[in-house]
Amino acid sequence: MAYSEKVIDHYENPRNVGKMDDADANVGTGMVGAPACGDVMRLQIKVNDAGVIEDAKFKTYGCGSAIASSSLLTEWVKGRSLEEATAIKNSDIAEELGLPPVKVHCSVLAEDAIKAAIADVKAKREA
Amino acid sequence: MQFPIYLDYSSTSPVDPRVAAKMAECLTLEANFGNPASRSHKFGWKAEEAVENARKQVADLLNCDPREIVWTSGATESDNLAIKGAAHFYSKKGKHIITSKIEHKAVLDSCRQLEREGFEVTYLDPDKNGIISAELVAQSIRPDTTLVSLMHVNNEIGVINDIEAIGKVTREAKVIFHVDAAQSTGKLPIDMEQMQVDLMSLTAHKTYGPKGIGALFVRRKPRVRLEPQMHGGGHERGMRSGTLATHQIVGMGEAFHLAKTEMEQDNARILKLRNRLLEGLQDMEEVYVNGDIDHRVAANLNISFNFVEGESLMMALRNLAVSSGSACTSASLEPSYVLRAIGLNDELAHSSLRMTIGRFTTDEEIDYTIEKVKEAVGKLRELSPLWDMYKDGVDISKIQWAAH
Numbered sequence: 001m002a003y004s005e006k007v008i009d010h011y012e013n014p015r016n017v018g019k020m021d022d023a024d025a026n027v028g029t030g031m032v033g034a035p036a037c038g039d040v041m042r043l044q045i046k047v048n049d050a051g052v053i054e055d056a057k058f059k060t061y062g063c064g065s066a067i068a069s070s071s072l073l074t075e076w077v078k079g080r081s082l083e084e085a086t087a088i089k090n091s092d093i094a095e096e097l098g099l100p101p102v103k104v105h106c107s108v109l110a111e112d113a114i115k116a117a118i119a120d121v122k123a124k125r126e127a
Numbered sequence: 128m129q130f131p132i133y134l135d136y137s138s139t140s141p142v143d144p145r146v147a148a149k150m151a152e153c154l155t156l157e158a159n160f161g162n163p164a165s166r167s168h169k170f171g172w173k174a175e176e177a178v179e180n181a182r183k184q185v186a187d188l189l190n191c192d193p194r195e196i197v198w199t200s201g202a203t204e205s206d207n208l209a210i211k212g213a214a215h216f217y218s219k220k221g222k223h224i225i226t227s228k229i230e231h232k233a234v235l236d237s238c239r240q241l242e243r244e245g246f247e248v249t250y251l252d253p254d255k256n257g258i259i260s261a262e263l264v265a266q267s268i269r270p271d272t273t274l275v276s277l278m279h280v281n282n283e284i285g286v287i288n289d290i291e292a293i294g295k296v297t298r299e300a301k302v303i304f305h306v307d308a309a310q311s312t313g314k315l316p317i318d319m320e321q322m323q324v325d326l327m328s329l330t331a332h333k334t335y336g337p338k339g340i341g342a343l344f345v346r347r348k349p350r351v352r353l354e355p356q357m358h359g360g361g362h363e364r365g366m367r368s369g370t371l372a373t374h375q376i377v378g379m380g381e382a383f384h385l386a387k388t389e390m391e392q393d394n395a396r397i398l399k400l401r402n403r404l405l406e407g408l409q410d411m412e413e414v415y416v417n418g419d420i421d422h423r424v425a426a427n428l429n430i431s432f433n434f435v436e437g438e439s440l441m442m443a444l445r446n447l448a449v450s451s452g453s454a455c456t457s458a459s460l461e462p463s464y465v466l467r468a469i470g471l472n473d474e475l476a477h478s479s480l481r482m483t484i485g486r487f488t489t490d491e492e493i494d495y496t497i498e499k500v501k502e503a504v505g506k507l508r509e510l511s512p513l514w515d516m517y518k519d520g521v522d523i524s525k526i527q528w529a530a531h
Contacts, residue, residue: 034528036473
């Protein structure tokens, strides 16, 4: 399969790889996918008091498109409010990376991951 | 070194230059281009002579009679002819067939077609090493069983079935025994006087011959009958019609002749390379060899790097031509059915690489491969949340994952 240049770039130079302290009330974690399906994404965001995402980190087990989708997403969400981040659609990611139809599920997974991370941090803050 | 490095010899092998030279002698006006079935002139006679010489070369590798070799287009056609041909011919005797879950698709799909026609098929489970024992075959034979079809060497994990032992069981039970030997010619000795195999599928292109040519061994004593699948001019004693492709056949003959004369030295060299590769990779953590390492052809290494997904690994290894059991390499989302059948969990199946070594692989290429695989696995583990969890002592199998 031929990969787009953007996928290769994110795969070779993944942005924001890492892990944040899940015990921190300002950190939201979204872990989606399953090893059995060949994709697991962990996306973490750190939100400030104004509700803006200050930092984002990811780790992904999966194909190059899955790695690129999560890497791109961490770039996009930084500096956005939770509401703005919620509005990111998988189709935006797929379009930006030029994902072929068989790889669209990777972008769906990335959207699921950011939604899960946002839900997690909201729940923590309300608790 | 030339890049990418070819480590996918079980998929196909390059044609040996000595084979290509022989093939080129059978194409043009000045060369041996005639139709081997033309009986009325020298062009035909000469082509026939070349075809019969090649038939003898193939028969020599199997230690059988040349009259037991039927030319086909490759192992897929041979499997179809053997399985459907024998099942149909002997259908009055019974309609039960035995095969295994880790056969090639050409065998499995032929069996599926027979199921649609009212035959019953038993799919044997291999043991955790990927091997089907003669005992298991013996236990599975019923009074209405007419055919057992098993592979000599598995294409993904390279493990070897004891064909001689299974042949004793099937012969005693008077059941036809078909063996797909696409992966074993030139890699293992095959002796039809010792092995009670009735039908054997062969292909040229995995043994340094051309693609598009193969053969089916059809035993004469005791005689095995087949219903032809290709009807026409009655070539190949009526079993497979169609004008013989002289250049392809000559290529297969030469390739099998070289296999016979060079098998021992080739395999000794390849085994050294395989062991060098294995030793080089095994000092990493969480690395697993898939299938029996001892009962395996020298050329094959199928290995899983836990917590790393196979397709992303191949992406990092763009300078290496290898294959993976991960789902993403195919249209389906299921990982390799062979690896699943030998009991690998999904993670390890998704994390597998198949590297197959051949006649033209060098020490230098193996050393480069070791270095690059280690580098890529290290990088991808740093990216892997599963590796994190493993390092934190989390048992991944206990997590409730949401399948997607």
